Amino acid sequence: MCHAYSITTNVEAIRQMVQTIFGFEVGANIGNLPPQTGVYPDMLAPIIRNQPGLRELIKLRWGMPSSSQALYQAAQARADKIAKKQGRALTAEELAELVRMEPDRGTHNVRNTKSQHWKRWLAPEFRCIVPFTSFAEISNEVGPDGRKLGNAWFAFDDGRPLAFFAGIFAPQWTSVRKTSEGMVTTDLFAFLTTEPNDVIAKTNPDSMPVILRTPAEIATWMTAPWEEAQKLQRALPNGVLQMVSIGNKEDPPPEEEDGPPELPPAQPSLF
Numbered sequence: 210m211c212h213a214y215s216i217t218t219n220v221e222a223i224r225q226m227v228q229t230i231f232g233f234e235v236g237a238n239i240g241n242l243p244p245q246t247g248v249y250p251d252m253l254a255p256i257i258r259n260q261p262g263l264r265e266l267i268k269l270r271w272g273m274p275s276s277s278q279a280l281y282q283a284a285q286a287r288a289d290k291i292a293k294k295q296g297r298a299l300t301a302e303e304l305a306e307l308v309r310m311e312p313d314r315g316t317h318n319v320r321n322t323k324s325q326h327w328k329r330w331l332a333p334e335f336r337c338i339v340p341f342t343s344f345a346e347i348s349n350e351v352g353p354d355g356r357k358l359g360n361a362w363f364a365f366d367d368g369r370p371l372a373f374f375a376g377i378f379a380p381q382w383t384s385v386r387k388t389s390e391g392m393v394t395t396d397l398f399a400f401l402t403t404e405p406n407d408v409i410a411k412t413n414p415d416s417m418p419v420i421l422r423t424p425a426e427i428a429t430w431m432t433a434p435w436e437e438a439q440k441l442q443r444a445l446p447n448g449v450l451q452m453v454s455i456g457n458k459e460d461p462p463p464e465e466e467d468g469p470p471e472l473p474p475a476q477p478s479l480f
Contacts, residue, residue, distance in 0.1 A: 210318050210346070210347075210402065210413070210415070210416055211317075211318055211344050211345065211346060211400075211402065211416075211417070211418045212249070212250065212317070212345060212346075212347065213247055213248060213249050213344070213345040213360060213458075214248050214341045214343065214344035214345060214374075214418075215244075215245060215246045215247060215248060215341065215342050215343045215344075215362075215369075215459065215460045215461075216244070216245050216248065216254065216255060216340050216341050216342055217244040217245070217246060217342045217369065217461070218242075218244075218340070218342065218371050219242055220239060220241075220242045220255075220266065222371065223235075223242075223255070223257070223266060223340055223371070224266060226371065227257060227264070235257060235263075235264045235265070235266050236260075236263050236264070236265050236266065239255060239266050239267055239268055242255060246459035246460055246461065246463075247458050247459040247460070248271065249271075250271055250272050250314060250315060250317045251270055251271060251272050251314050251315060251386060251387075252270070252271055253268040253269065253270055253271075254268060254269070254271050254339070254398075255267070255268050255339075255340055256268075256269055256337040256338065256339050256340075256376060256378065256398050257337060257338050257340070258336070258337035258378050258398075259333055259334050259335070259336055259337065259431060264431070267396075269378060269395075269396045269397060269398045270315070270386070270395055270396070270397050270398070271315070271317050271397075271398060271399065272313075272314055272315015272316060272317045272386075272397055272398075272399060273315055273316050273317070273319065273330070273377065273378075273379055273397050273398065273399040274313065274315065274316070274379055274382050274384060274397065275313045275315060275316050276316075276324075276326040277326075280308060280311045280313055281308055281311075283311050284304065284307040284308040284311040285304070287307055287311075288303070288304050288307055310385050310392070311385065312385045312386065312387060312388050313384050313385060313386060314386060314387075315386070315397060315399070316399060317399050317400075318399060318400065318401075318402045318416070318418070319377065319399050319400070319401050319402065320401070320402045320403070320416060322401065322439060322442060327377075330377045330378070330379055331377065331435045331438075331439075332435065333431065333432055333433070333434075333438075335377050335378055335379070335380075336375075336376070336377055336378075336430055336431055336438070337376040337377065337378050337398055338373040338374065338375065338376060338421065338427060338430065338431065339373060339374040339375075339376040339398065339400050340371060340372070340373055341371075341372060341373070341374060342364060342369040342370070342371060342372070342460075343362045343363060343364040343369050343453055343454070343460045343461075344362070344363055344364075344374075344418060345360040345361065345362050345363075345460070346360075346361050346363065346409060346412045346413040346417075347359065347360065347361070347412070347413070348360065348361035348412050348455055348456075349412075350455065352456065358455050358456035359455075359456055359457075359458075360454075360455065360456065360457055360458060360460075361412045361452055361454075361455045362452065362453050362454040362455065362457065362460040363408065363409065363450045363451065363452055363453065364450065364451065364453045364460075365449070365450060365451070366451060366453075367451075367453055369453060369460075369461070372420060372421075372422075373420070373421045373427065374400035374401070374418045374419060374420060374421070375400060375401050375419040375420070375421055375430050375441055375442070376398050376399060376400040376401070377398065377399060377400075377401070378396060378397060378398040379396065379397045379398075380396050381394050381395070381396060382394065382395065382396070382397050400418055400419065401418070401419040401442050402416040402417060402418055402419060403416065403417065403418075403419050403442050403443055403444050404416065404417070404443075404444050405417040405444060406444045406445045406446060406447050406448075406449060406450070407447040407448065408447070408448065408449065408450045408451065408452070409444075409450065412452075417444060417445070419441060419442050419443070420445055421441065422445070426441055429441060
């Protein structure tokens with residue numbers, strides 16, 4: 210499960226690459242885009258999404274709505290603790306309120322696209338591409354101090370070229386993301402995962418993000434019916450990707466970070 214990634218390029222680099230290579234216009238509704246060397250669940254991060262008449266570069270919160278079943282189970286567990294503490298069963302109204310206010314940090318990786326929960330967001334109008342320069346999987350490798358090293362960061366090469374995950378988004382979803390925030394309505398996104406290739410399987414034998422490698426794949430993901438687009442939910446070929454850093458919460462690590470390029474052409478690209 211990919212639980213972190215980095216995006217260290219700038220707005221114009223993303224827009225120019227998408228407009229020049231992919232051949233569609235992108236409207237930017239994002240403001241400044243400083244390097245994000247560590248994007249974690251529920252943080253704001255840039256995506257390019259389908260909107261009526263255009264594609265929009267915008268920041269959304271990472272984490273699609275969790276299933277109603279998962280939220281109900283979490284609320285029921287809390288209800289059981291409350292009932293035990295108070296020595297009484299909660300009423301149906303009290304349980305319903307717990308379910309309504311159950312915090313949902315979101316589901317940041319989407320794997321089972323046959324689930325009814327996800328099917329509502331698989332049409333082209335809810336698809337997006339998520340720019341990244343590297344992504345992290347949890348490594349069980351142990352360091353000299355006897356502790357697990359943690360994040361293993363992967364990219365196409367040491368230059369960390371700009372690339373894209375295949376994503377989906379949920380517009381104007383109302384939920385409790387954090388107890389301190391209360392009920393909020395906001396746009397959310399996540400990206401798909403699939404079985405790993407040989408490079409990722411050494412760290413995570415279960416999954417890797419779905420990565421789009423060519424302009425044709427980008428176009429298919431953003432426009433094609435699901436029957437065609439779903440074929441892109443597959444692993445990269447073996448040997449593709451490499452580990453570029455390990456044991457760091459950010460990538461590049463602070464001592465390696467040279468800062469984003471001033472001119473878009475200086476940004477390496479996968480394409």
